[in-house]
Amino acid sequence: MIKLFRVDHRLLHGQVAVSWYGALGANCILIANDQVPKDAIRKASIKMAKPSGSKLVMQSIERSIESLNSGITDKYNLMIIVESITDAYRLISGMKHKPAVLNLGGTKETEETRILAPAVNTNDDDEKKLADLIAQGVKIEVQQVSTSKIKEIKPNDLHLG
Amino acid sequence: MAQLILISHGDFCCGLKRSVEMILGAQPDISAIDLHEGEAPEEFEKRLLKVIKPDVHFTIFTDILGGTPYNVAYRLLLSHKYNFELYTGMNLPMLISYLNGQLVKENANLVHDAKAGIKQISANLVEDDNDESF
Numbered sequence: 001m002i003k004l005f006r007v008d009h010r011l012l013h014g015q016v017a018v019s020w021y022g023a024l025g026a027n028c029i030l031i032a033n034d035q036v037p038k039d040a041i042r043k044a045s046i047k048m049a050k051p052s053g054s055k056l057v058m059q060s061i062e063r064s065i066e067s068l069n070s071g072i073t074d075k076y077n078l079m080i081i082v083e084s085i086t087d088a089y090r091l092i093s094g095m096k097h098k099p100a101v102l103n104l105g106g107t108k109e110t111e112e113t114r115i116l117a118p119a120v121n122t123n124d125d126d127e128k129k130l131a132d133l134i135a136q137g138v139k140i141e142v143q144q145v146s147t148s149k150i151k152e153i154k155p156n157d158l159h160l161g
Numbered sequence: 162m163a164q165l166i167l168i169s170h171g172d173f174c175c176g177l178k179r180s181v182e183m184i185l186g187a188q189p190d191i192s193a194i195d196l197h198e199g200e201a202p203e204e205f206e207k208r209l210l211k212v213i214k215p216d217v218h219f220t221i222f223t224d225i226l227g228g229t230p231y232n233v234a235y236r237l238l239l240s241h242k243y244n245f246e247l248y249t250g251m252n253l254p255m256l257i258s259y260l261n262g263q264l265v266k267e268n269a270n271l272v273h274d275a276k277a278g279i280k281q282i283s284a285n286l287v288e289d290d291n292d293e294s295f
Contacts, residue, residue, distance in 0.1 A: 019185055022261035043292070052277065057293050072295045147264060148186040 004079045007088050008105035011036070011081050012046045012056075016105070016145060021051045021079060023146035028055040028076035032064035032091050033083050061087055065094035084108075085126040092133060101139045102130075104153070114159070117142040117151055127158040162190040162263045164214060167251060168234060169224035170196050174251075181256045188260070196230050206233045218244050220259070222251035254278030 003024040036042050036058050050056045067073050082088045106119040113121035140153040167174035174193035192212040196205050223231040226249045238247050255275035262269030
């Protein structure tokens with residue numbers, strides 16, 4: 001089952017992931033990203049940060065969708081981490097069973113983004129995608145670490161042009 | 162969360178608290194008591210006793226075995242007047258392990274986790290080509 005579906009541009013970042021992993025009782029981490037599987041250095045640093053004893057799978061969004069839909073991941077307490085809202089949207093769009101909650105941990109700041117919540121920077125397209133996910137019944141929550149307060153993102157929080 | 166007290170020579174304990182707060186958010190149940198340059202152990206002990214809540218189980222982390230902060234805490238332990246766990250050699254992994262343990266209501270193996278965080282990375286730079294799959 002999916003314990004956490006998180007957007008974090010740092011992916012598996014030091015102890016943040018370890019803290020979530022411990023708090024959730026997870027036993028498997030899926031890094032769903034199209035670049036990472038092809039990037040030996042990023043792969044190595046992610047492996048270095050993985051919690052001890054955990055299973056860590058790094059694969060493309062496409063392959064992640066296949067794995068999730070095949071049922072092969074059902075036996076794990078799974079933590080899914082994607083880099084961006086766009087990737088989260090792609091992954092969720094392909095999933096037969098949508099996650100109940102999308103956790104926003106952090107997204108990169110660019111010239112087009114505004115601050116949706118601390119550490120969460122979104123552009124118009126991101127916000128449209130979030131609104132669409134809410135409409136599909138996915139709760140959007142901003143929460144940095146498992147002990148911090150949850151802020152739910154409602155359609156009213158989003159700029160929809 | 163149960164009270165945790167970090168004690169050290171100088172600012173180490175205050176910095177360690179700030180570092181873990183940067184990772185895991187505000188930690189109101191962690192106190193940091195730094196031994197000042199030239200401070201007498203008795204003075205330090207007084208300041209330490211001030212933050213201890215009586216009759217409540219707590220934990221103390223110290224920086225180094227045999228140093229003044231450690232010695233003061235060790236004497237308190239031997240006095241049997243206080244009910245606490247005492248650890249030395251504190252580091253960020255130890256502290257994070259403690260906080261995760263509190264969160265999941267399980268006693269983490271703090272010594273193991275503190276040691277597990279110590280590695281020479283450059284000496285073991287072997288390419289790990291074993292990618293896991295489902």
